[in-house]
Structures are given as structure tokens and as C-alpha cells.
Amino acid sequence: MSRSPLRSSIGLKIVMAVTGIALVLFLIAHMLGNLKVFAGQTSFDHYAHWLRQLGAPILPGTWFIWIQRILLLVAVIAHIAAATALAVRAKAAQPVRYAHRRPVRTSYAARTMRWGGVIILLFVIYHILDLTTGTLNPLGDPDRPFANVVADFAPSRWYVTLFYTLAVVALGFHLRHGVYSALRSLGQQTPRGQRTAKAFALVFAIVLCAGFLAVPFAVLTGLVR
Template identity: 65%
Template structure:
């Protein structure tokens, strides 16, 4: 019982850390609306954080390592808790009762898989440039714009589906995190649901604004 509570707390804490990163990353992405130079300057600035205390780009690698640890911890905790829940009810119902819960809650598992696949693609596409049409030796703004041109519609489609999956995952995940960290009152429950919904919608809108801006020519 105690280990299950610890795993739920681990899921909540790592989830909130990842949400914080997603918002910081989204704010950085929005710099492209101030022009390619502003976006590229921001991307290069990230590699100079903590210099000269740390060597060039070390802060980014430390942050990446921390994110990997958080993601792995989140997935491991979720997997163990899911298996324990199944073992607690080993006999399947002949007629399964209707599960009460939101669409987001019922799609957390496949949503998580889509997000993991998207993160892998995203790194190979925009971080290393391996899968990017413009290549890895170009400026960050060039790679972003190359990705979301009309002829790259399948990339935009995958991006949109992935970000929507993040939104659903985030909505239910935030609400669950609030409950795990102590929110149990009815009024607080309504507030937690509202906050989770607003944060999810803002995040999805922020991320999707970039590809749609490129597609419509607002950013070129």
C-alpha cells in the first residue's frame, strides 16, 4: 500500500516537472512570431546558460538527462501501478460495467505511447536535424519552417495529433496529480478540473499556433 502511494507521488511529481518543461518549451517556440533572428538567438542562448560556470551546452545536457529520468520514472510508476490494479482484479467480468470517466482518462495509455514516439521523432527532426527536410546544419528557425510547409502536410498532421494527445494526457494527468498530492475536497475537485482543462487548452493552442502560422504564411 505504501509503495503504491509512493509510486503515485512519483507519477505526480515527475508529471508536474514535465508540464513545467512543456510550458517553458512552448514559450520559447512562440519566439518565432518575433522573427527568425529572435528565435535563432533564443535557441543559441540556451546553449550558453550557466557559462562560464559550466562548459558550452552542458546545461542543456543536464536538463535533458533530468527530463529522461523524469520520463522513465513516470512510465515505470504508471506501468507498475497498472499491473497492480490488474492483479487486484484477476477475474474478468462477463459483462463489463460502463466505466465512468473522461475520454482523456480512458486514452491515457495509448496517448502516452503516441507522446513517446513523438518525442523520439521530435529530437531526430528538430534537435539533431536527422529527419528534417532542411538538414541538421541549418538554423533552428529554418528547420521549423521546413517542417510545416504545405508539402510536408504529413509532418504537420502527426504533430497536431501528437499535441492533441498531449493535451488529453495533460488534462487527466494534472487532475490526478492534484488528487495524489492532497486535493480531496469537492470544491477543490471542481477547481482542479477547471485548472487542468485551462492549462491543457492553453498548451495545445500555444504549440499548434506555430505550424498553423507557417502553413498560412504568417511565419516564413
């Protein structure tokens, strides 16, 4: 029986690329939306309520946002499954290890992809229970999104900000390695092209991380209250 194209190594890389692009686009949109907290409570609450009603009147209630969540979940599962399958195949294809074989040098970001992915996954679960369902939020009022954010990152809850920071930093390493690998796959194979791709991936990861971390630290320091 022939293997499905999607299960081939090329197919798995395509799945990783497509799902990765979708997730990165979501992260950019999510970050920009988060930054509206600096526009004030009214603006941020209006934006949050608008998201819940997106798609109306074609779609009733919060259908659009739930469709988005389901698609994102599918993308995350497909991304993890493809990455795992490729990693297993790469390990199986390695030659027999010899006692004096020199270890292959890899970047710090590449070595942290596994534990970083676990941290990100745990954070996503917590984040949903915190600011989406309100289960773990000290205020937990769906009609007051701005107040939920301020209550969540209050100075007394510094450990939440610490966990958030750890997850965002892990995300930064993940993005840096992922974007760099994607650009190389798209043809940046020359030494100059690789340097450009590495610089772009680093800047992109830093900007995205800074955008996400700006909100909790603004609340923690009293800039947003």
C-alpha cells in the same frame, strides 16, 4: 525483505507526481520558447543559440542542455515505470469479473492515456531527430534554427504538421487527466473541488496545446515565413 518506500504504491505516486511536475514545467518553458518564433528570425535564432550556451562559462559548450536532456529522459522513464507499476497493481487488485458486472465508467482522457502515451513517445523521438539533431529536417542546419522550423512545417510537408497536431492533442488529453488527478490527490475531493480541478485541468491543457500548435499552423498558413 521489506519493500523499498519508492516501490510502495504511495512511493510510486510520489514519483509520478514529482516527475510529472518536472515535465509540465519543461513543457511550459518549451512552449514559451517556441512562441518566440513570432518575434522574428533574429530573436528566435538568438534564443536558440542562447539555450546551447546556457551555463557557460561554468559548463563548457552544450553541456547544460545535454544534462537537461538526460534529466528529462530519466524523468520520462521514471514516470512511465511508476504509471505502469501502479496500473498493474490496480488490475491485480480488481475482483474477479462476473459476466453481468457493469463496466466502470472512466473519462475519455483516462481511457486514452495508454495510446496517447505511445503517440507522445514516438513523437518525442521524431522531434529530436528532426529539430534537435537535424537528421530528418529538410534543412538540418544547426546554425539556422528559425529556418529549420519554417522548412519543417512548410505546406508541402503537411503530414508533419498533422503528426505534430495528433501528438499535441494526445498530450492535451494526457495533461488534462494528469493535472486533474494530481489536484484531486492534493485534496480536491469535494464535488465543488472536483469541478474546479476539472475546469482548471481542461483550461490548462487547452492553453498549452494552443501554444504548441500556434507555431506549425502559423508556418503552414504563411503567417511565419
